[in-house]
Amino acid sequence: MPNILLTQRCVRSCPYCFANKHMSDSAPDDILSWEDLIYIADFMEAAKERRFPILGGEPTLHPDFNDMLIYLLERNFDINVFTSGIMTNEKLEEADLALRDVPPERLSFTCNLNDPEKTHSPLAEVESVKRFLKVFGNRVTAGFNIYRSDFKLDFIFRYINEFGLNRTVRLGIAHPIPGKKNKFIKPEDIKAIYNRLLSYIPVFERLRIKPGLDCGFPLCLLDDAQLGWLYRFTGGKYDFGCAPVVDIGPDMKIWSCFPLSSFHTKSLFEFNTLKEVYDYYSRIHDIIRTEVGGIFEECDNCNFREEGLCRGGCLAHSLSNFRKEHPLRMKEIYM
Amino acid sequence: MNSHILVCPGDINLLNRLGGKTVVIRLSDFEDVTPTIERAKHLQLDIKCIALHSDIPVSDIPFNRDWEGEPLAVFAPDLGNLRDFIKKIALLRHFNIRFYLPNDSGGCYTSHRILSSLGFSVAVLLNDDGVNWDALCDLMTYSLLGLVRHAPIEPFQYVTAQYDRNRHTDYASVYFEDPTSFLHLDGEGHVALSPDELRRGSFIGVNVDEIGDLSGNVEYVKRIESWRNFFLETNGCAYCQGWRVCLGKFAQGRKNNSSCKDFHVELMDVVEQYQTMKDKNKTVWQP
Amino acid sequence: MATVILKATEKCNSNCYYCDVVRKQETGTSMPLDILELAFIRFDSYLKSYPEERIDILWHGGEPLLLGAEYYRSAIELQEQHCPETKSRIKHSVQTNLTCFTEDFVDIFRKLGITAVGTSFDPEPNMRGPGRKIDSQKYNKRFINALSILEGHGFGWGMIYVVTKKSLLRPLDVFFFLTNLKLTGGVNFNPVLIYDEERKDVAITPAEYVEFLGAIFPYWWKNRHRYPDIEPFKSLVKNIIDGHRSLGCVDSGSCTYHHINLAPDGETSQCGRSADWGLLPYGNIKDRSIEEILGDGQRRQLADRVEYLRDNDCDGCRFWDLCHGGCPLDAYSKHSDFMYKSEWCGAKKGFIEKYFEPITGAKFKPREKS
Numbered sequence: 001m002p003n004i005l006l007t008q009r010c011v012r013s014c015p016y017c018f019a020n021k022h023m024s025d026s027a028p029d030d031i032l033s034w035e036d037l038i039y040i041a042d043f044m045e046a047a048k049e050r051r052f053p054i055l056g057g058e059p060t061l062h063p064d065f066n067d068m069l070i071y072l073l074e075r076n077f078d079i080n081v082f083t084s085g086i087m088t089n090e091k092l093e094e095a096d097l098a099l100r101d102v103p104p105e106r107l108s109f110t111c112n113l114n115d116p117e118k119t120h121s122p123l124a125e126v127e128s129v130k131r132f133l134k135v136f137g138n139r140v141t142a143g144f145n146i147y148r149s150d151f152k153l154d155f156i157f158r159y160i161n162e163f164g165l166n167r168t169v170r171l172g173i174a175h176p177i178p179g180k181k182n183k184f185i186k187p188e189d190i191k192a193i194y195n196r197l198l199s200y201i202p203v204f205e206r207l208r209i210k211p212g213l214d215c216g217f218p219l220c221l222l223d224d225a226q227l228g229w230l231y232r233f234t235g236g237k238y239d240f241g242c243a244p245v246v247d248i249g250p251d252m253k254i255w256s257c258f259p260l261s262s263f264h265t266k267s268l269f270e271f272n273t274l275k276e277v278y279d280y281y282s283r284i285h286d287i288i289r290t291e292v293g294g295i296f297e298e299c300d301n302c303n304f305r306e307e308g309l310c311r312g313g314c315l316a317h318s319l320s321n322f323r324k325e326h327p328l329r330m331k332e333i334y335m
Numbered sequence: 336m337n338s339h340i341l342v343c344p345g346d347i348n349l350l351n352r353l354g355g356k357t358v359v360i361r362l363s364d365f366e367d368v369t370p371t372i373e374r375a376k377h378l379q380l381d382i383k384c385i386a387l388h389s390d391i392p393v394s395d396i397p398f399n400r401d402w403e404g405e406p407l408a409v410f411a412p413d414l415g416n417l418r419d420f421i422k423k424i425a426l427l428r429h430f431n432i433r434f435y436l437p438n439d440s441g442g443c444y445t446s447h448r449i450l451s452s453l454g455f456s457v458a459v460l461l462n463d464d465g466v467n468w469d470a471l472c473d474l475m476t477y478s479l480l481g482l483v484r485h486a487p488i489e490p491f492q493y494v495t496a497q498y499d500r501n502r503h504t505d506y507a508s509v510y511f512e513d514p515t516s517f518l519h520l521d522g523e524g525h526v527a528l529s530p531d532e533l534r535r536g537s538f539i540g541v542n543v544d545e546i547g548d549l550s551g552n553v554e555y556v557k558r559i560e561s562w563r564n565f566f567l568e569t570n571g572c573a574y575c576q577g578w579r580v581c582l583g584k585f586a587q588g589r590k591n592n593s594s595c596k597d598f599h600v601e602l603m604d605v606v607e608q609y610q611t612m613k614d615k616n617k618t619v620w621q622p
Numbered sequence: 623m624a625t626v627i628l629k630a631t632e633k634c635n636s637n638c639y640y641c642d643v644v645r646k647q648e649t650g651t652s653m654p655l656d657i658l659e660l661a662f663i664r665f666d667s668y669l670k671s672y673p674e675e676r677i678d679i680l681w682h683g684g685e686p687l688l689l690g691a692e693y694y695r696s697a698i699e700l701q702e703q704h705c706p707e708t709k710s711r712i713k714h715s716v717q718t719n720l721t722c723f724t725e726d727f728v729d730i731f732r733k734l735g736i737t738a739v740g741t742s743f744d745p746e747p748n749m750r751g752p753g754r755k756i757d758s759q760k761y762n763k764r765f766i767n768a769l770s771i772l773e774g775h776g777f778g779w780g781m782i783y784v785v786t787k788k789s790l791l792r793p794l795d796v797f798f799f800l801t802n803l804k805l806t807g808g809v810n811f812n813p814v815l816i817y818d819e820e821r822k823d824v825a826i827t828p829a830e831y832v833e834f835l836g837a838i839f840p841y842w843w844k845n846r847h848r849y850p851d852i853e854p855f856k857s858l859v860k861n862i863i864d865g866h867r868s869l870g871c872v873d874s875g876s877c878t879y880h881h882i883n884l885a886p887d888g889e890t891s892q893c894g895r896s897a898d899w900g901l902l903p904y905g906n907i908k909d910r911s912i913e914e915i916l917g918d919g920q921r922r923q924l925a926d927r928v929e930y931l932r933d934n935d936c937d938g939c940r941f942w943d944l945c946h947g948g949c950p951l952d953a954y955s956k957h958s959d960f961m962y963k964s965e966w967c968g969a970k971k972g973f974i975e976k977y978f979e980p981i982t983g984a985k986f987k988p989r990e991k992s
Contacts, residue, residue: 042482046483
């Protein structure tokens with residue numbers, strides 16, 4: 001299902017943020033209008049899509065954030081909000097008042113948490129996050145984006161225990177944005193990332209917290225023991241995928257996913273149905289995968305990729321590499 | 336006259352004189368709604384609707400369960416607090432209700448879109464000045480060609496139902512302003528041909544007890560034929576492509592270079608498109 | 623079928639700027655009842671001799687309704703009296719400016735079997751109206767009031783709009799006005815015919831007429847379902863796209879043996895203009911029967927004209943089937959001779975080639991030359 005960005009304004013500048021460059025390009029009052037929200041809701045409803053993921057920037061910055069959520073809930077959408085958790089006291093109280101009676105299965109949050117030590121977050125930010133978690137903890141899944149090899153998850157485990165968050169951690173890996181400069185994990189460093197992540201196995205097991213891997217992680221860098229543990233501990237719910245997610249911006253521009261946010265950007269109004277949107281971006285993905293299978297040379301001949309068990313890592317790596325070459329490939333790759 | 340619907344206040348003495356008639360009862364006090372409905376039923380009046388004129392937003396109106404099922408036209412200055420409104424939705428879903436709202440302060444008819452998408456029929460209150468024609472056009476397109484089903488938005492739905500390429504389509508009826516269908520009474524039973532004329536005290540010289548066949552009433556005939564006067568103006572509304580669905584309602588605004596023409600032309604185009612699409616979905620008999 | 627243009631009066635209550643009828647407001651005569659009676663006697667005789675035939679009477683003028691309701695009641699009585707067995711084959715129609723139309727005429731029209739009237743209108747100020755200054759405000763008010771009565775009683779109506787120089791400034795505005803006035807269509811855009819120098823300021827050329835129509839046609843074509851019955855567009859669609867040959871008198875080339883203009887004094891001629899110009903006089907109904915008038919030898923030259931033009935001036939013209947050289951009176955007005963094609967042929971051809979065919983994508987296919 002697509003992600004809907006209520007705004008491109010953000011409250012912080014995360015070093016890994018895919019959206020960092022994107023934020024600075026956007027106008028300060030770039031927020032989704034009611035008319036466009038209703039259009040998107042109709043679009044989703046027409047596709048019989050009942051889930052409504054909300055993103056930003058920081059979506060809670062939208063002046064009508066609470067009203068829009070209440071509206072969407074009344075239209076029978078189930079909502080997940082991706083947020084930093086950073087907001088003013090007033091905003092938090094307002095949100096609590098507006099949303100406290102909504103069942104958790106209808107409204108949930110994924111809170112992207114930064115390591116306070118590593119990112120040198122101001123104390124006020126850290127306290128704000130804690131206040132948010134205290135109020136909405138039972139609806140929150142912690143999210144963490146890996147952008148450096150010496151990452152630590154300890155603070156997340158503390159938050160999960162202290163604030164009663166869902167016992168799952170959504171783990172993302174920072175990908176390159178083709179044509180832009182941002183911090184990302186290089187393919188050759190992913191093995192070390194896996195090792196470091198799975199060094200926390202005893203903690204995961206003791207606290208019964210399940211790690212969830214976001215898109216773009218390759219299958220091949222996990223050894224059998226590691227893979228086996230992941231499958232057994234999480235009940236086999238793993239997908240080493242890379243496919244169009246589709247983000248819808250506040251100006252109704254759409255793109256395949258945030259690393260590819262400058263690539264084949266279209267307007268939602270150019271499409272009649274959600275299926276058309278996914279078909280379009282799936283076709284683009286397939287064209288790129290035809291050129292190069294994945295982030296490693298071996299991906300081209302990989303059985304796992306051929307059988308659909310792994311997609312070969314994030315497409316953004318390949319696209320970034322293509323930019324360094326002479327433009328001899330299919331024209332769609334260079335748009 | 337028997338075919339005219341009488342728009343009248345809820346005055347008991349007046350209602351007593353209207354036995355058997357079809358009425359739209361104008362009220363502004365919420366407390367009066369239930370007793371007025373009871374009274375009207377007791378007098379065997381045929382209630383077309385209760386027109387409730389509120390000074391407060393819809394979200395603040397104390398809707399009463401007793402009003403369930405009664406045809407209600409609620410005129411309000413705005414929708415109000417959305418969260419407060421949504422708290423009332425469970426109750427309002429049992430109501431036979433249409434909300435009449437002017438444009439929002441933001442100018443984009445957002446409230447109308449929200450209400451319609453939540454399943455509530457809504458009408459746009461249009462005044463000669465200050466109509467955001469572009470936004471109204473967007474709303475009209477949403478109303479008639481939206482992606483999913485939603486509640487009707489007037490006057491667009493009315494035009495769709497009534498539109499005939501070769502006749503006028505006057506959507507004044509949505510607002511009880513068509514004198515061929517509605518007469519407006521004051522508390523004493525004096526008859527006016529529109530709410531505006533009622534406000535000005537411009538009556539047609541008859542009393543509600545005396546109204547018979549109005550086809551012989553000079554003022555009435557003059558009024559219902561008044562649209563022809565546009566054809567006596569140089570460069571007036573009669574030169575406009577959108578005339579047949581507008582009939583000069585926005586003549587004053589037009590003088591100030593209003594974009595009413597573009598809107599009404601678009602309305603005709605969309606309605607014709609809508610009707611064509613609907614024809615394609617005709618149900619054919621099955622053997 | 624014979625068409626009798628019955629000029630009941632030469633008087634008119636309007637001083638329309640471009641009127642091509644010879645001005646006879648001061649001296650114009652009206653048809654006395656004895657001549658009218660004689661006319662019905664002649665009609666009855668003709669119809670009895672030709673049981674398959676019909677007569678269409680077009681009440682014309684001047685302004686025919688100036689004669690008053692009583693005159694027409696007399697006409698009805700005369701028809702009842704003299705055509706008791708043949709009246710079912712007599713059809714009445716009327717061309718009027720409507721400014722004299724009142725409730726009194728409602729019943730009369732019904733008894734004459736008239737269900738729709740022909741009229742004309744111009745929204746341009748000071749083009750149609752009474753008096754030296756052409757008071758169009760007064761005229762328009764009366765016209766609109768009459769429409770109210772007419773439509774209120776369920777009568778239909780169609781109108782001619784005369785395209786003048788002033789029309790060229792805003793063709794679409796004119797189109798919208800007229801189609802708003804008559805939502806069910808029934809509007810004919812005809813070019814103004816000016817024969818004198820003093821009114822040259824409103825005259826238009828065939829090329830200008832083409833551009834006027836061309837300014838409207840694309841919009842009309844795109845929205846033709848909304849604007850039915852607009853001439854000359856509807857006929858061209860019928861003839862060129864639908865393939866049904868259906869032409870008016872000006873284009874059919876077959877008015878020769880079917881038309882009679884009957885003047886107030888009983889004199890007959892081919893049509894109104896020929897009568898005004900003293901051409902093609904077919905004699906008086908006091909002296910001649912309808913059969914004799916329709917068979918008058920002078921009509922031969924009109925038939926000869928069609929054959930001549932087909933093999934000469936119009937030889938090879940793709941649009942012969944749609945035009946037949948146009949109206950002989952148009953040719954006469956320019957050349958003082960019938961044996962020329964009308965200058966308005968160029969307008970038809972120009973419009974079809976420049977606008978109709980490219981916009982519709984249809985190509986006119988003439989029938990084989992026989």
